[in-house]
Amino acid sequence: MAEMCVGIDLGGTFIKFVATDRQGNASEILALPTPTDGGADGLVEQMAAGARKIIDTAGLSSEQVLGVGVGSPGPLDLKAGIVIASPNISGMVNVPLRDMVSDLLALPVALENDANAAAYGEYIAGAGKDADDLVVLTLGTGVGGGVVIGGEVLHGAHEIGAELGHMILVPDGEPCGCGQRGCVEQYCSAKFMADRTMARMTAEKPPTALRAIFDTKGSIDSKDINEARAGGDAFAAEVWDATARHLAMACVSLTRIFDPDKIVLTGGMAKAGSDLIDPVRAHFADLHWAMTEIKTEVAIADLGSDAGAIGAAGVAWHQFGS
Amino acid sequence: MAEMCVGIDLGGTFIKFVATDRQGNASEILALPTPTDGGADGLVEQMAAGARKIIDTAGLSSEQVLGVGVGSPGPLDLKAGIVIASPNISGMVNVPLRDMVSDLLALPVALENDANAAAYGEYIAGAGKDADDLVVLTLGTGVGGGVVIGGEVLHGAHEIGAELGHMILVPDGEPCGCGQRGCVEQYCSAKFMADRTMARMTAEKPPTALRAIFDTKGSIDSKDINEARAGGDAFAAEVWDATARHLAMACVSLTRIFDPDKIVLTGGMAKAGSDLIDPVRAHFADLHWAMTEIKTEVAIADLGSDAGAIGAAGVAWHQFGS
Structure with missing residues (x-):
C-alpha cells in the first residue's frame, strides 16, 4: 500500500x-x-x-x-x-x-x-537533494533563511534561529525594521535593492534607463534593474553587481560557519537565474579564503515557490x- | 565498577x-x-x-x-x-x-x-553545562570557534565549519592571513587588538600611558591595554571598547544564526573577566534586534585552558x- x-x-x-x-x-x-x-x-x-x-x-x-x-x-x-x-x-x-x-x-x-x-x-527534493548540509537564502521582500544540518532543520534554543537575513553585514549600516543596523536583508533583498536604487536616483540623479520606468510605474523593482543592466545601463549594472557582492559576502560567512555542501538562493530575486548566480559566484570566489579550495557550491533553487x-x-x- | x-x-x-x-x-x-x-x-x-x-x-x-x-x-x-x-x-x-x-x-x-x-x-562541564545549544569563541592569537547544537558538535560537510573567527565582520576591512578581508579575527583577537593599537600609536601619536610600556617592553598586549584603560587612559579605553563592540556585533550575528542558549568567550583575552564581558553585554543589548527580548546569554568560560x-x-x- x-x-x-x-x-x-x-x-x-x-x-x-x-x-x-x-x-x-x-x-x-x-x-x-x-x-x-x-x-x-x-x-x-x-x-x-x-x-x-x-x-x-x-x-x-x-x-x-x-x-x-x-x-x-x-x-x-x-x-x-x-x-x-x-x-x-x-x-x-x-x-x-x-x-x-x-x-x-x-x-x-x-x-x-x-x-x-x-x-x-x-533539501529532500530540490537543489539540495544530494547535500548533507544545506543553507537556503530566500530573497524576497526581506531575506529569509533555512539551514539543514545532517537532515535536521536548525531551529535554535528558542526557535528563532536561522534568521540569516538579520546577520549584521555592514557595521552601523542601514537601519533595519528589526531594530538592528546593517542586516543582510538591507543589502540583499529584492525590495531593499529597489528602494536603495530609487533613493540613489533621487539623490544622485545618475543617467539611467530606470528613470523612464520609474516615471511610468511610480516605482521600480529588482526585475527592472536586471533588465536595464542587461540592456547596457551602467547605473543598473553597478546596483545589481553591488547586491551580488553583498550576497557573496554573506555566503562566505555562512560557508565559514556551516561549511555546507550548498548554499541555495530562492525567492523572487532568484528568478533572475544565471544573471544573479554568475556574479554571486564570481564575487564568492574572489572573497573566499585561500586556506582551502572552494567546497561549497552556491546555486539557484530548483523548486521555486x-x-x-x-x-x-x-x-x-x-x-x-x- | x-x-x-x-x-x-x-x-x-x-x-x-x-x-x-x-x-x-x-x-x-x-x-x-x-x-x-x-x-x-x-x-x-x-x-x-x-x-x-x-x-x-x-x-x-x-x-x-x-x-x-x-x-x-x-x-x-x-x-x-x-x-x-x-x-x-x-x-x-x-x-x-x-x-x-x-x-x-x-x-x-x-x-x-x-x-x-x-x-x-x-558544554558538558563548564559555562555551557545547562545549555542545549552553545557557541564558543576563543579569543587568543586568532579567534577560534566551536558550536554545539543539541549535544552534537558542528563540523560541516567538509569538516571546516565553525570557523567563526573568519566570518566577515567588516566588508573590505583589514586583510586577514586566511586570504579574506575584514574577518572577525582581525577585530576581536588579543593579538590583533594589540597590533592595531601599536599601529595607531605610531600613526596618530595619541597621548597614552601605553607608550611607556611599549618603550620598555618593545610591544604591548591586550592585558596592558586593559590595565591602562582601568587606570583611566582614554586611548586605551577607546581601543578596548571598540574591540568589545566588534565582539558584540559578532555575537548578535551568531545569535540570529544559531539562537543559542549561550555564547561563551574563552582564551587569553577572556581572562579579563568582567572587564570584557560587561562592555560586550552592553553593546550586545544595544545592537540586538527588537523583535524579541534577549534570550541568548553572553558569558565568560568556566574551564579556561x-x-x-x-x-x-x-x-x-x-x-x-x-
Missing part, C-alpha cells in the same frame, strides 16, 4: 497543497486562495478542504496518509503548535494551528516555520514516517 | 591530560611539556605516557577506561583520524594520530579539532560511552 504525507504551505495570497511519497516524489501542486475574511476558522477550513482534495485526487484512503505538515509564516511556538502572529495573514494571532488542522482532518499534523519548510523542500509545500510534506515524513 | 574516559589536549607548549566519568566530573589535570625534537613518534609516546599516568593515578585498570579523546590543532581529517598539518607543533604533517595513540594504549581513540573539544568541554582536555574526554564518552 502506497503511503503519502500531505504538505500545506500557508501564504498570504495562496495556500499550496501537495502529497509526497517516502522518496519525496510529489503530486501536482494545488493552490487555493487564502481566505481573508473568515479569521482563523476560515483559514483552517480552507486548509482542510485543500488537503482532502489532494488526498482524493491522489486516490488515497485516509489510512494511507501518515500525516500532514504545515509551513506557516511566524513567529511560531513550534513545541505548542501555535502561530503567535503572522502579519500578512488576517486572524492569525495566537492560533493553535497544528491542533485545529489535526482535529478537522483527523490526522497527525506537524508545524514548521515557512522558511524552514522551503529549505527542507530543497513549490518548495514550501513539498518541504512541509517532508517535515511530516520526518516526524510520522519512521 | 567506575568507568572513565581519558581526554588529551595537544597544545604547542603543553599536552594536558584528564580522566572524566560519565557525568563529566574530572580528575586533576596533568600537564606535560610538548616534545619538540622527537617528531610525531615522540609526541605520541608522550601522549601515551601521560594517559597511562592519568589512568594509574586514578587507580583504574585499563578495562575501566572506555576510550580516549584527543583534541588537536588542525586542519584534521576527522574521518580518517589524521592530522593534516599543525603549524605550531613540529613533525605533525599527515600523521595518523588517532591510530598511533590507539595502538600504543590498546584503547579506542576519538580525534577532534582542539577548538571543538574546548567548546564541548564548556582545561576545557580542551575535559572536552576531549567528553568526545570519547560521546563516541564510546553508550
Whole structure:
C-alpha cells in the first residue's frame, strides 16, 4: 500500500497543497486562495478542504496518509503548535494551528516555520537533494533563511534561529525594521535593492534607463534593474553587481560557519537565474579564503515557490514516517 | 565498577591530560611539556605516557577506561583520524594520530579539532553545562570557534565549519592571513587588538600611558591595554571598547544564526573577566534586534585552558560511552 504525507504551505495570497511519497516524489501542486475574511476558522477550513482534495485526487484512503505538515509564516511556538502572529495573514494571532488542522482532518499534523519548510523542500527534493548540509537564502521582500544540518532543520534554543537575513553585514549600516543596523536583508533583498536604487536616483540623479520606468510605474523593482543592466545601463549594472557582492559576502560567512555542501538562493530575486548566480559566484570566489579550495557550491533553487509545500510534506515524513 | 574516559589536549607548549566519568566530573589535570625534537613518534609516546599516568593515578585498570579523546590543532581529517598539518607543533604533517595513540594504549581513540573539544568541554562541564545549544569563541592569537547544537558538535560537510573567527565582520576591512578581508579575527583577537593599537600609536601619536610600556617592553598586549584603560587612559579605553563592540556585533550575528542558549568567550583575552564581558553585554543589548527580548546569554568560560582536555574526554564518552 502506497503511503503519502500531505504538505500545506500557508501564504498570504495562496495556500499550496501537495502529497509526497517516502522518496519525496510529489503530486501536482494545488493552490487555493487564502481566505481573508473568515479569521482563523476560515483559514483552517480552507486548509482542510485543500488537503482532502489532494488526498482524493491522489486516490488515497485516509489510512494511507501518515500525516500532514504545515509551513506557516511566524513567529511560531513550534513545541505548542501555535502561530503567535503572522502579519500578512488576517486572524492569525495566537492560533493553535497544528491542533485545529489535526482535529478537522483527523490526522497527525506537524508545524514548521515557512522558511524552514522551503529549505527542507530543497533539501529532500530540490537543489539540495544530494547535500548533507544545506543553507537556503530566500530573497524576497526581506531575506529569509533555512539551514539543514545532517537532515535536521536548525531551529535554535528558542526557535528563532536561522534568521540569516538579520546577520549584521555592514557595521552601523542601514537601519533595519528589526531594530538592528546593517542586516543582510538591507543589502540583499529584492525590495531593499529597489528602494536603495530609487533613493540613489533621487539623490544622485545618475543617467539611467530606470528613470523612464520609474516615471511610468511610480516605482521600480529588482526585475527592472536586471533588465536595464542587461540592456547596457551602467547605473543598473553597478546596483545589481553591488547586491551580488553583498550576497557573496554573506555566503562566505555562512560557508565559514556551516561549511555546507550548498548554499541555495530562492525567492523572487532568484528568478533572475544565471544573471544573479554568475556574479554571486564570481564575487564568492574572489572573497573566499585561500586556506582551502572552494567546497561549497552556491546555486539557484530548483523548486521555486513549490518548495514550501513539498518541504512541509517532508517535515511530516520526518516526524510520522519512521 | 567506575568507568572513565581519558581526554588529551595537544597544545604547542603543553599536552594536558584528564580522566572524566560519565557525568563529566574530572580528575586533576596533568600537564606535560610538548616534545619538540622527537617528531610525531615522540609526541605520541608522550601522549601515551601521560594517559597511562592519568589512568594509574586514578587507580583504574585499563578495562575501566572506555576510550580516549584527543583534541588537536588542525586542519584534521576527522574521518580518517589524521592530522593534516599543525603549524605550531613540529613533525605533525599527515600523521595518523588517532591510530598511533590507539595502538600504543590498546584503547579506542576519538580525534577532534582542539577548538571543538574546548567548546564541548564548556558544554558538558563548564559555562555551557545547562545549555542545549552553545557557541564558543576563543579569543587568543586568532579567534577560534566551536558550536554545539543539541549535544552534537558542528563540523560541516567538509569538516571546516565553525570557523567563526573568519566570518566577515567588516566588508573590505583589514586583510586577514586566511586570504579574506575584514574577518572577525582581525577585530576581536588579543593579538590583533594589540597590533592595531601599536599601529595607531605610531600613526596618530595619541597621548597614552601605553607608550611607556611599549618603550620598555618593545610591544604591548591586550592585558596592558586593559590595565591602562582601568587606570583611566582614554586611548586605551577607546581601543578596548571598540574591540568589545566588534565582539558584540559578532555575537548578535551568531545569535540570529544559531539562537543559542549561550555564547561563551574563552582564551587569553577572556581572562579579563568582567572587564570584557560587561562592555560586550552592553553593546550586545544595544545592537540586538527588537523583535524579541534577549534570550541568548553572553558569558565568560568556566574551564579556561582545561576545557580542551575535559572536552576531549567528553568526545570519547560521546563516541564510546553508550
